Amino acid sequence: MASWREVTESAPEFAGKVRELMDAHKHKTIATLRRDGSPRISGIEADFVGDELWFGSMPGALKALDLRRDPRFALHSASVAPPDDPSAWPGDAKFSGHAIEVTDRAELEAMFQARGLDAAQFADSHFFRADIHEVVLTRVAGDHLDIDLWRADQGLRRFERK
Known part of the structure; x- marks a missing residue:
C-alpha cells in the first residue's frame, strides 16, 4: 500500500490527471463493507492534504463504523455526464x-489547519487517511x-477496452 506522495512520485503526470478529477467536485462516492459483508455506498468529501x-x-x-470494523474501501470521483462528443469527457x-x-489530535490539528x-x-467526527492499493x-x-x-x-500500466 502507498501514500498519495508515492503515487505522485512514481507517476506524476498520471497523478496530476487523477487529482484534477478529484478536485473538480466536492462530493465523491465511497464504498465500504457492512457487518454482513455486503457493500454500502455513501457520499463523502475527500481532500488531498500534503502528501495524503x-x-x-x-x-x-x-460508513465510519464500517471502516473501523473493516478498513477496505473504494472511492470514486464524481462523474459528469459525457458530452455529445465522448472524447471530450x-x-x-x-x-x-x-x-x-487518525485520532492523534496534533495530526488532526495540522490537517485542519x-x-x-x-x-x-x-x-x-471521524477522519481517515488512505493507504492506497490502486488508483484507476x-x-x-x-x-x-x-x-x-x-x-x-506494479507501478503504472495502461489498458484499452473496446
Whole structure:
C-alpha cells in the first residue's frame, strides 16, 4: 500500500490527471463493507492534504463504523455526464485501499489547519487517511477506453477496452 506522495512520485503526470478529477467536485462516492459483508455506498468529501488523501464523516456515521470494523474501501470521483462528443469527457478516477483512522489530535490539528478549518467544529467526527492499493483513471479515446492503472507493487500500466 502507498501514500498519495508515492503515487505522485512514481507517476506524476498520471497523478496530476487523477487529482484534477478529484478536485473538480466536492462530493465523491465511497464504498465500504457492512457487518454482513455486503457493500454500502455513501457520499463523502475527500481532500488531498500534503502528501495524503484524507476523508472523514460525521460522528457515528455508518460508513465510519464500517471502516473501523473493516478498513477496505473504494472511492470514486464524481462523474459528469459525457458530452455529445465522448472524447471530450474528462474521465473518472477511482481509488481502493485501506482507511487508517487518525485520532492523534496534533495530526488532526495540522490537517485542519492545512484545509483552513476550525478543529472545534469537528470534535467528534471521524477522519481517515488512505493507504492506497490502486488508483484507476478511465477516459474515452476514440473508439475505446483508456484505462490507466497504478498499483503500489506494479507501478503504472495502461489498458484499452473496446
